[in-house]
Amino acid sequence: MNVNGKHYETISITGGKKPVIQVIDQRVLPFRFEFKKLYTVEDAFSAIADMVVRGAPLIGATAAAGMYLSLCGYTGRSPITDYINRMARYLVSARPTAVNLPYAVDFVLEEISKGHTLAEKINLAKDAARHIIDLERENCLRIGEYGLPVIERIAGEKNGKPVNILTHCNAGWLACIDYGTATAPIYLAHDKGINVHVWVDETRPRNQGARLTAWELQQHGVPCTIIADNTGGHLMQHDMVDIVIVGCDRATTNGDVANKIGTYLKALAAKDNDVPFYVALPSSSFDWKIADGLTEISIEERDPEEIKYIQGVYNDKWISMLITDIESNAANYAFDVTPARLITGLITEKGICQAERYSIRNLFPGKISL
Ligand code: MRU
Numbered sequence: 001m002n003v004n005g006k007h008y009e010t011i012s013i014t015g016g017k018k019p020v021i022q023v024i025d026q027r028v029l030p031f032r033f034e035f036k037k038l039y040t041v042e043d044a045f046s047a048i049a050d051m052v053v054r055g056a057p058l059i060g061a062t063a064a065a066g067m068y069l070s071l072c073g074y075t076g077r078s079p080i081t082d083y084i085n086r087m088a089r090y091l092v093s094a095r096p097t098a099v100n101l102p103y104a105v106d107f108v109l110e111e112i113s114k115g116h117t118l119a120e121k122i123n124l125a126k127d128a129a130r131h132i133i134d135l136e137r138e139n140c141l142r143i144g145e146y147g148l149p150v151i152e153r154i155a156g157e158k159n160g161k162p163v164n165i166l167t168h169c170n171a172g173w174l175a176c177i178d179y180g181t182a183t184a185p186i187y188l189a190h191d192k193g194i195n196v197h198v199w200v201d202e203t204r205p206r207n208q209g210a211r212l213t214a215w216e217l218q219q220h221g222v223p224c225t226i227i228a229d230n231t232g233g234h235l236m237q238h239d240m241v242d243i244v245i246v247g248c249d250r251a252t253t254n255g256d257v258a259n260k261i262g263t264y265l266k267a268l269a270a271k272d273n274d275v276p277f278y279v280a281l282p283s284s285s286f287d288w289k290i291a292d293g294l295t296e297i298s299i300e301e302r303d304p305e306e307i308k309y310i311q312g313v314y315n316d317k318w319i320s321m322l323i324t325d326i327e328s329n330a331a332n333y334a335f336d337v338t339p340a341r342l343i344t345g346l347i348t349e350k351g352i353c354q355a356e357r358y359s360i361r362n363l364f365p366g367k368i369s370l
Pocket residue numbers: 054055056057098168169170171172175176180181182208246247248249259260261334
């Protein structure tokens with residue numbers, strides 16, 4: 001997608017003697033547009049854990065690239081297979097909820113097992129990481145193409161008035177490689193001349209909506225308005241939301257979906273107000289091994305300081321400000337699970353299906369046994 005009119009993607013891999021992974025530093029957006037270079041597997045781990053990069057597809061891609069860096073840093077002090085497996089576990093432990101992370105690492109593991117020498121394994125790891133990047137870019141575009149008719153249908157009923165779309169967190173191109181998941185149909189609709197407007201949940205505590213989604217939509221010229229997290233229900237009661245589209249960090253075979261904390265409340269409000277609630281996700285966000293989201297998805301708990309302190313810019317300076325009593329307890333659950341019964345449809349790179357086992361299986365035969 002474009003930043004100041006120039007096309008960017010969120011991650012790139014440079015091979016050669018000194019391999020480098022370059023990512024956009026999402027911690028400083030929208031105030032500064034900066035890149036960060038990752039040279040070691042530890043750099044890749046920290047980038048994921050500290051949320052330099054975030055969003056399910058992008059942390060998967062970064063972990064895959066991290067596997068490549070780990071092989072480049074192999075010193076021979078322990079047997080190579082032990083080392084590779086240790087590095088894989090290390091990277092997967094960076095964040096627990098998005099299944100894209102273990103999916104991408106497992107894919108790289110499988111590919112490098114085909115090499116015999118270290119040089120072969122390094123090349124296979126690099127190709128595998130690049131493949132994940134290419135695949136996620138392509139999948140997001142397909143999600144956009146399948147989601148577009150849904151927006152077009154609504155537009156057809158609105159006589160030229162804007163289609164109001166509510167989204168939560170950032171499931172945009174910053175969370176992926178390009179296009180985004182939830183945003184892909186929005187970008188395609190906007191590019192086709194459909195009048196769309198996006199309500200952007202601010203998404204406390206890290207404000208991915210206010211800081212990232214609004215910025216990237218604005219860069220593309222898509223009209224949008226930031227709202228406080230608790231506003232969506234009110235807007236839906238007053239016919240000011242036509243559709244909700246969110247992303248996903250882990251979906252189960254029954255169609256339950258883990259996404260950024262607060263997604264569940266939006267789904268409840270959407271159900272109560274007959275507003276269609278769609279989840280956009282690539283197949284890399286399905287956990288094919290689990291069925292029940294509430295009991296089987298591990299929900300990340302982050303540092304409570306993220307709740308108690310807010311970060312931003314004041315007088316051109318980056319500041320972190322305490323917004324509670326210093327003694328207050330805080331709990332920082334980063335994701336919640338939206339049960340399948342609240343979801344109108346899953347928009348995937350293979351098409352749209354119901355959030356239900358048989359329907360998912362029709363799109364992805366071979367992934368789910370009945
Ligand atoms: O904690 P984050 O910012 O990594 O959480 C991201 C989200 O919850 C996104 O909505 C989700 O990953 C979908 S990204 C396409």
